[in-house]
Amino acid sequence: MVKPSYYKTKQQDMILKYLISKKNQHITVNMIAEFLEKQGTPVGVTTIYRHLDKLVEQGELQKYIIDGVTSACFQYIGDETHCHEHFHLKCENCGTLIHLECGYMKDLYTHVLNHHAFDINSFKTVFYGLCRSCSDKKNHTEAL
Incomplete structure (x- = not known):
């Protein structure tokens, strides 16, 4: 190019x-x-x-x-x-965006495609939750 x-x-x-x-x-x-x-x-x-x-x-x-x-x-x-070949994790607390390159996600992609006839766009797929740091802070605060 x-x-x-x-x-x-x-x-x-x-x-x-x-x-x-x-x-x-x-x-x-x-x-x-x-x-x-x-x-x-x-x-x-x-x-x-x-x-x-x-x-x-x-x-x-x-x-x-x-x-x-x-x-x-x-x-x-x-x-x-290669950057388009993975899913993302986004922390709902701090906003951190993490690349999720995991073999299990490829299994999920294949399962959804083969059993549900749906081709997931991994580039736009984001799982929301708490990153380890925010989760640890939350658990520490709840323990007090």
Whole structure:
């Protein structure tokens, strides 16, 4: 795939380097804006969105819109295309989004397809609950 070229700014380079350094995480525009602010290079969220959209078009980022309520998040994938092959877990308390790459989920996918004639879109499938940290905090609070 030929990637279109366009003028790159220092801020765009900083955004890309930040995304690469966090490639195993989902990053929001607000997280990027906070990072740039701390680096002494504030950039407006509209500008950040425009740059991220270009990176998505070029295939360097994956964009996730999980529930239509929370902000979109992005993940650097570079030339990797495996990112669409898993489900997600979202903490209802802290908002953490976790990639769930588990053989049991493939079994679930196959079962639903074979026994219920339904092809699950794993890219858009999200299970909601509490992450370990929030669950531990909740259990600790309830024990008091």
